[in-house]
Amino acid sequence: MKQVEDAEIIAKFSEEKTRDEAFNLLLTKYQQKIYWHIRRLVIDHDDADDLVQDTFIKVWKNLAKFRSDSQLYTWIYRIATNECITFLNKKKQRNNTSLDEVSEELAQTLVESTYFNGDKVQLKLQQAILTLPEKQRLIFNMKYFDDLKYEDIAEITGTSVGALKASFHIAVKKIEAFMLNDDVTF
Amino acid sequence: MENNLENIPKNNPFSVPEGYFNESRSRVANAIFLDKLKSRVTSDGFTIPDAYFSELGGEISAAIATENLKVLGSTTEYTVPKGYFEQLQSNIVARTSAKREASVLKLWHSSLMKYASAACFVILSTTGFYFYQQHAPSLKTAYNDMATEQMLYDIDEDVIIDHIRDNNLQQVNATATDVALENYILSNYSQNEIASDL
Numbered sequence: 361m362k363q364v365e366d367a368e369i370i371a372k373f374s375e376e377k378t379r380d381e382a383f384n385l386l387l388t389k390y391q392q393k394i395y396w397h398i399r400r401l402v403i404d405h406d407d408a409d410d411l412v413q414d415t416f417i418k419v420w421k422n423l424a425k426f427r428s429d430s431q432l433y434t435w436i437y438r439i440a441t442n443e444c445i446t447f448l449n450k451k452k453q454r455n456n457t458s459l460d461e462v463s464e465e466l467a468q469t470l471v472e473s474t475y476f477n478g479d480k481v482q483l484k485l486q487q488a489i490l491t492l493p494e495k496q497r498l499i500f501n502m503k504y505f506d507d508l509k510y511e512d513i514a515e516i517t518g519t520s521v522g523a524l525k526a527s528f529h530i531a532v533k534k535i536e537a538f539m540l541n542d543d544v545t546f
Numbered sequence: 547m548e549n550n551l552e553n554i555p556k557n558n559p560f561s562v563p564e565g566y567f568n569e570s571r572s573r574v575a576n577a578i579f580l581d582k583l584k585s586r587v588t589s590d591g592f593t594i595p596d597a598y599f600s601e602l603g604g605e606i607s608a609a610i611a612t613e614n615l616k617v618l619g620s621t622t623e624y625t626v627p628k629g630y631f632e633q634l635q636s637n638i639v640a641r642t643s644a645k646r647e648a649s650v651l652k653l654w655h656s657s658l659m660k661y662a663s664a665a666c667f668v669i670l671s672t673t674g675f676y677f678y679q680q681h682a683p684s685l686k687t688a689y690n691d692m693a694t695e696q697m698l699y700d701i702d703e704d705v706i707i708d709h710i711r712d713n714n715l716q717q718v719n720a721t722a723t724d725v726a727l728e729n730y731i732l733s734n735y736s737q738n739e740i741a742s743d744l
Binding site: 478 | 563569572573576579580583584586587589590591592593594595599602603605606607609610613
């Protein structure tokens with residue numbers, strides 16, 4: 361199926377009569393990408409489901425004000441990322457726990473999740489990613505799984521490309537050390 | 547020919563970020579690791595419920611519709627007259643402050659009551675003082691007797707007898723027994739006299 365251009369979606373959304381159609385096109389184009397981006401950050405499917413809905417409600421409310429000085433998909437990714445960070449911070453405050461403890465909690469959720477059927481290596485990789493600091497985790501996921509360009513990740517996270525490259529490099533080193541430490545062969 | 551290639555110095559005009567070659571080995575090792583990882587781990591292992599994405603669009607639309615209803619409900623449901631809440635607040639403050647004022651009850655309604663009360667006070671005070679003066683001495687004597695009696699009980703009998711013998715009771719028959727002597731003392735001397743001598 362041919363992907364609709366972002367410009368077309370924005371143009372349709374600006375017209376009252378084609379607004380719903382435009383939003384349906386936007387959902388069709390981005391809902392899966394955004395879901396997986398959120399899911400990798402919050403791990404649990406139900407949490408991800410709530411956050412996807414919150415993200416697209418914000419998109420609906422603010423799309424009319426969207427200026428084309430950034431790309432539509434980086435703008436949506438940015439909203440989704442902020443929703444996830446807010447969610448994880450609230451989780452930290454609610455349980456009065458540190459970031460490390462939240463990571464442990466997420467790792468536990470991963471093991472117990474009904475909706476995770478990865479093999480030993482896949483599980484080990486996710487556990488390794490969960491040991492990273494929040495920003496490195498975010499950058500690694502976007503680069504490794506979503507295959508985004510550094511320039512786009514920089515726009516989403518508000519970080520310079522140079523700093524992103526350094527963060528990604530450090531993240532890969534840590535993941536490699538974590539996985540080799542556990543004698544995972546691949 | 548100044549622009550001939552052989553006249554241009556063979557300098558490299560390009561540069562790299564500081565420390566680039568020092569880190570290049572590590573960068574290559576990273577790239578090799580990632581390449582291996584990607585070939586081994588093709589997906590992240592996460593799954594979703596059946597038909598999740600086909601229903602997600604509908605769920606998001608429903609959530610947006612609910613949000614829109616909330617906005618409509620909060621703005622157009624009921625209205626109040628202009629300035630109602632300012633007036634309401636001042637009304638409440640006025641009513642609560644009126645209730646809080648303390649009522650003052652006058653104790654003296656007329657000057658006659660004042661003088662009558664003063665007269666009663668003077669009469670009662672005078673009468674009380676008079677009766678106190680009348681009964682005070684007898685009370686004092688009673689108290690003194692009680693104190694003396696208590697003191698005599700506290701003193702050993704032999705001490706009393708020895709004291710009387712040594713002083714003015716030498717003319718009494720020396721052959722008298724202690725019991726007779728005690729009876730004599732008690733019948734001839736008051737308790738005050740014995741106490742003062744002691």
